[in-house]
Amino acid sequence: MTIMQELRHRKAVLARLVFLGLVAAAALAPLAPRAGESDIVLDNLTFTVGATTYRIPHLELKGASLSAIDLADLFKGDAKAVDGRLARLSAKSLRIPALTSETRAGGVVERSAYRDIDAADVVAGRIAILRAAGAEQTVEKPDGGAQHYLWGASVAKGIDLRQLAYLALATRLDSQEATKPVVDEESVEQLIIEDKAGRMTTTIGRLAVTGVKGRALPFPLPQLRDRLAKFDADKAEADPALLKDVIDAAASFDVASLDIREIAATGKGAPAESPYTVKIGRIAAAGVANGAVGSLALEDLSLVASDGGRLALKRFGLRDARLASLVESPFPQVGHIEAKGLDGDLPDARLGESARMKFSLAGAEADFADFREIAPTKLSGRMDQLAIDLASRGEAPSTAQFLALGYRTLDLSASLAGEWREKTQEAVFAPLRVEGKDMGAATLNVTFGGVSAAVFSPMAIVSRAALLASSLTSAELTLDGGALVERVLALESKTEKKPVDKLRADYAKTAAAAVAVVFGGGEKARKIADAVAAYVMKPKRLHVRLVSEKGVNALDAMARRPGDILESMEVEAVAER
Incomplete structure (x- = not known):
């Protein structure tokens, strides 16, 4: 999640730099010896916005539709005034060979450098295509921690400057405000993240995103960033509403598709000479809208721990997940969840140096439907071939009896289904089935009567009372x-x-x-x-x-x-x- 947040943050920063370049060019245009009627060329620009200082050695803006005075006032006034000027902004191209920035806020120092920024076909405040050869960033924290980011070449298409300006300047007052297009598509060829404090390096082979839409946040963005910077996981009670506000911020953006490939992280473990590695072949998401995720898939995950433990997962996926339910409901609202091809081989020091915990899972999945208040009224799930290697456990008391019975591997499968029937006020669980290889199978069907809708109440005292009032009928x-x-x-x-x-x-x-x-x-x-x-x-x-x-x-x-x-x-x- 942190990686994706950083990627989205970087995209927004790059777009803002285009704005600032335009503002700087317009403000200093009268001083430019090579400026023409519609072309602006500037050298050695330095300007400060808030806590950030920008430096642009050279800038070229060609075919600008606005005058130097209009460009100088481009971002002055409220969101409505800025939107009006951007609607009249057109240009053939913008070129910035190099740009650096430095931000100092709350003890954090952030330095960034961009290479070869080119924008083409700006029409009515919309950039047809924007390219950057790469970027480099360092973030130094007061506690001595530091992170280094190295971004590869990136391409963005269909960037709506008017909507970006609105998102930066406005605060949402209407809870029903619709999202509007921000970026049609964008890709980054490579990202390398080095965390000195955590002694970890993360690389991403490629990232692509399409159909980004947004609406103004319900609170000022700088305020949220300050809260995130001050957040201490060990003192979460100091800002209990932070998670909810982060989810609210995420719900302000829609994404048609997100595709991240070839993710690898390596860090120094304990002992230091035994590093750990995490690899993910692909993360893909689609249909992210209004705080819900249409689908999310994680493929080819592998983990090698410092202690020699290994874990691999062929696929993890979910559909129709509502982010707000993570904090609003005791039962997260997810339509479908699945895991396939899980294999593990972990040491178990409690049982001795040679003891291992070896297991595999062919697959598991669950479906939840017809949510009412806090929980689904219909569910089904299955687990296929959970196999536990008993022999690798050594002399563990929990496995000794099974080994004595001749079981080298405990192989279990299970399934369940349940439904609340509003018309008859019944809750039916049928079947609940557990099957063991070379053991047998047990199937249980249960029906409860007198189950009212109150069992789904978000008020615990109401739901518990309703449960006590129900009865077992079969x-x-x-x-x-x-x-x-x-x-x-x-x-x-x-x-x-x-x-x-x-x-x-x-x-x-x-x-x-x-x-x-x-x-x-x-x-x-x-x-x-x-x-x-x-x-x-x-x-x-x-x-x-x-x-x-x-x-x-x-x-x-x-x-x-x-x-x-x-x-x-x-x-x-x-x-x-």
């Missing part, structure tokens, strides 16, 4: 396969030196007795107990279904015994024999 559990049961019995047989058939009968009897004790030993409890015992004897498929016409709510669960609740329900329990 629950259905199905177990398919019994590979795990068979392995447990085989291990127990080997350990206890008892026949498997004898152990199976003992386990079936014990399981039936446990169910009967938990649920009170009534007729319906015995029905479930018999089905469980039959499943242990022949672990192929177990199906248990509970239905309550009136429903069971939280008060019932606290006030009544489990056996009494079970006996008041319709019960179905069957084991495939």
